[in-house]
Amino acid sequence: MEERPTSVWGSTRFWRKSAGWVTGVSALLLIWLSADTVPQISMRSAEDLDAGKPMRVPPPTVINHKITYEFDARRGHEIPIIGEKEAFFGRNDYSEEEANALLTHGKLTVQAKNCMSCHTLLGNGGYYAPDLTKAWLDPAWSDQGPYMAMTGTTSREEAMAKFLMKPSTYPTHARRMPELGITEDEAKAVVAFLKHMASIDTNGFPRNFAKINGGVNAK
């Protein structure tokens, strides 16, 4: 049979098949990507932490440990390093249940006080106030920074908790944090929540947190 000169671009069937292929494959890829991601972003158990297994999201008992933020030359960015035991509000023996209850209380407080109206957590939220993903690691809260002296405390967690209860008393930024009526228990829980969040391996997010002036390992 003689082949007739023809154009495919006007064919409805061609466009239907192409659109079906692209949409179908993309949908399958997204489902596969989700299935691949979910186990990686799930919280690990306290046993995994004690065994020193690699993880992205440590268990709540990570609040019993010292967390540092160190440059990893292989990965090209800073990663949280979970170190030896360290007192958190005077204790380093929180059980998994206690730590989980503290973190949950902290998360509920963060939601109830609508922190994300101004702050970002893991990149989600408002862009008015600083990102809180690695707030725990901010050297401003260390004994080298101003907050401990301002709040008259001797530890990072106490300084953060005291600040949260009365933020307007400690003007540290041109944009002042409002009084949110956070109680002492809520403040402690929020600090535990922030400490746990800082221990999450976020592939170096927020980018350049460690490089900004005054930041961790600032050059």
Added chain:
Amino acid sequence: MIDPFTDVFPSFFGMLNRGPMTLTIFLHSLIVLPMFFIYFSEKKKLQRGEPDD
């Protein structure tokens, strides 16, 4: 062109995240190349005189 594997966990998508070209090559192989097949098969059908629906 292909960077070393540095992800926390070994995974297929971690393998694709090894420089700017790796994901591109994968997606083009999976999505664009089969579209050439769709194009030419439809062209053959039209040349044989099959009606377009």
